[in-house]
Amino acid sequence: xxxxxATTASGSSDKGEQAPKAGRATPKSRKRGKAADERAExxxxxxxxxxxxxxxxxxxxxxxLDEVARRAGIAKGTIYLYFPDKETLFVELLREAARxxxxxMQLIAANPNIPVETVLQRIHxxxxxxxxxxxxxxxxxxxxxxxxxxPAVTEFYYRDIVxxxxxxxxxxxxxxxxxxxxxxDTLVRYPQLVMAPLLTSVIWDALFEDKQHxxxxxxxxxxxxxxxxxxxxxx
Amino acid sequence: xxxxxATTASGSSDKGEQAPKAGRATPKSRKRGKAADERAExxxxxxxxxxxxxxxxxxxxxxxLDEVARRAGIAKGTIYLYFPDKETLFVELLREAARxxxxxMQLIAANPNIPVETVLQRIHxxxxxxxxxxxxxxxxxxxxxxxxxxPAVTEFYYRDIVxxxxxxxxxxxxxxxxxxxxxxDTLVRYPQLVMAPLLTSVIWDALFEDKQHxxxxxxxxxxxxxxxxxxxxxx
DNA sequence: AAGTTATGACTGACCAGTCAGTCATAACCA
DNA sequence: TGGTTATGACTGACTGGTCAGTCATAACTT
Numbered sequence: 001x002x003x004x005x006a007t008t009a010s011g012s013s014d015k016g017e018q019a020p021k022a023g024r025a026t027p028k029s030r031k032r033g034k035a036a037d038e039r040a041e042x043x044x045x046x047x048x049x050x051x052x053x054x055x056x057x058x059x060x061x062x063x064x065l066d067e068v069a070r071r072a073g074i075a076k077g078t079i080y081l082y083f084p085d086k087e088t089l090f091v092e093l094l095r096e097a098a099r100x101x102x103x104x105m106q107l108i109a110a111n112p113n114i115p116v117e118t119v120l121q122r123i124h125x126x127x128x129x130x131x132x133x134x135x136x137x138x139x140x141x142x143x144x145x146x147x148x149x150x151p152a153v154t155e156f157y158y159r160d161i162v163x164x165x166x167x168x169x170x171x172x173x174x175x176x177x178x179x180x181x182x183x184x185d186t187l188v189r190y191p192q193l194v195m196a197p198l199l200t201s202v203i204w205d206a207l208f209e210d211k212q213h214x215x216x217x218x219x220x221x222x223x224x225x226x227x228x229x230x231x232x233x234x235x
Numbered sequence: 236x237x238x239x240x241a242t243t244a245s246g247s248s249d250k251g252e253q254a255p256k257a258g259r260a261t262p263k264s265r266k267r268g269k270a271a272d273e274r275a276e277x278x279x280x281x282x283x284x285x286x287x288x289x290x291x292x293x294x295x296x297x298x299x300l301d302e303v304a305r306r307a308g309i310a311k312g313t314i315y316l317y318f319p320d321k322e323t324l325f326v327e328l329l330r331e332a333a334r335x336x337x338x339x340m341q342l343i344a345a346n347p348n349i350p351v352e353t354v355l356q357r358i359h360x361x362x363x364x365x366x367x368x369x370x371x372x373x374x375x376x377x378x379x380x381x382x383x384x385x386p387a388v389t390e391f392y393y394r395d396i397v398x399x400x401x402x403x404x405x406x407x408x409x410x411x412x413x414x415x416x417x418x419x420d421t422l423v424r425y426p427q428l429v430m431a432p433l434l435t436s437v438i439w440d441a442l443f444e445d446k447q448h449x450x451x452x453x454x455x456x457x458x459x460x461x462x463x464x465x466x467x468x469x470x
Numbered sequence: 471a472a473g474t475t476a477t478g479a480c481t482g483a484c485c486a487g488t489c490a491g492t493c494a495t496a497a498c499c500a
Numbered sequence: 501t502g503g504t505t506a507t508g509a510c511t512g513a514c515t516g517g518t519c520a521g522t523c524a525t526a527a528c529t530t
Binding site for chain 2: 512
């Protein structure tokens with residue numbers, strides 16, 4: 001919950017002002033040339049980068065903007081030149097973090113006629129490389145917990161990531177059924193299943209990996225085999 | 236005038252006392268009869284019940300003990316007569332919440348020689364009934380996010396729930412392999428797979444259910460079929 | 471110099487945890 | 501039994517510390 005503003009009883013200098021809570025707050029570069037614009041963009045991403053680390057480590061509420069500023073090597077006030085408030089910084093961060101996964105997804109979607117097994121493998125690989133092996137896994141955990149508090153975030157993730165992924169998987173599954181690579185229409189009806197072991201991996205990694213190792217690659221491979229194997233005839 | 240001095244001889248009875256931060260803090264009912272002990276137990280569970288709701292709705296950090304007190308219909312101070320601090324209240328709550336699942340697990344473990352399919356079905360059913368269809372699903376999401384901050388919690392959950400479940404599933408899988416109900420040893424090597432669609436369901440429910448309905452029972456059934464079906468021969 | 475960007479001390483809301491004091495009930499007394 | 505005292509569960513105003521967001525001022529750019 002965004003804490004109340006500090007309502008300083010200062011001068012009455014509000015005259016319309018910014019529309020409430022509307023995206024970008026980058027220093028208004030009216031006359032700035034590309035040099036300054038570039039610098040601003042760099043600043044912005046420096047802040048996002050620092051924010052990424054801190055949010056991933058501490059979650060939304062436990063992240064202090066003082067800490068973000070410290071890690072970015074700037075003063076706290078500077079953050080507010082680039083983002084209107086903590087929540088927006090958080091949302092932008094999640095948007096940013098989604099990019100590589102989204103990109104990978106689209107890349108896969110653009111390439112039809114590759115064996116179903118290969119595509120599944122690639123989907124799993126993207127997830128492992130871009131999430132499980134990076135700090136993004138912590139953002140994912142955050143999303144799981146905090147998502148409901150930020151409708152804009154879940155909306156974005158559903159529309160731009162989840163829906164896309166499911167479409168890709170579903171059409172893939174359809175093809176698999178037609179070509180006989182898949183034994184039934186389970187994946188067509190429940191494409192979410194493809195992501196299930198991935199989510200499980202992230203959760204296991206965060207909570208229990210120190211107690212018992214989980215061979216994620218192995219599990220994913222075994223899982224794909226389950227999905228594919230139409231029939232396992234003995235010799 | 237804030238707070239009278241009036242030095243009542245109240246707090247002069249400390250002699251060793253409990254070690255700091257160690258479990259129970261129930262009002263020391265030394266001479267109280269069962270009536271009072273009972274009342275204390277009721278109070279305790281009233282607090283836990285209120286805390287359950289509030290923690291489930293808001294997560295750890297966003298839960299205000301003032302709110303817990305309000306919902307329990309008591310004063311905030313009273314909470315501290317039963318729990319030493321917020322964290323302990325939280326941990327006890329999670330312990331309490333784990334019981335039914337743990338119980339169901341043990342029940343299943345105690346009954347060997349039931350078809351593998353049935354056992355899997357029961358494991359899924361317990362999870363659905365006791366977690367997905369209750370507010371416990373929110374606690375589970377919380378655990379996913381906050382777990383790493385509370386080692387005592389993950390330790391407890393691993394030892395008492397997860398490990399148990401995996402043992403049950405593993406031995407079940409072994410039996411399945413022997414009897415031929417399972418086509419290979421995937422589940423023996425990766426028993427975590429059984430839980431994967433369940434976790435996915437909880438996450439989907441929290442984030443995307445309002446955007447797209449997921450038929451959990453159907454997905455679980457389809458998934459079990461994948462696990463079992465050793466071969467799907469056409470007629 | 472004029473305008474833009476950066477700073478960090480400051481403000482006020484917020485909240486976990488405390489403790490002096492209250493009061494219903496139990497225990498004791500005549 | 502009726503009256504008195506002791507008990508301790510309960511209360512909620514209060515403290516100390518935290519932190520999002522502000523703004524007067526400084527530093528830099530052009």
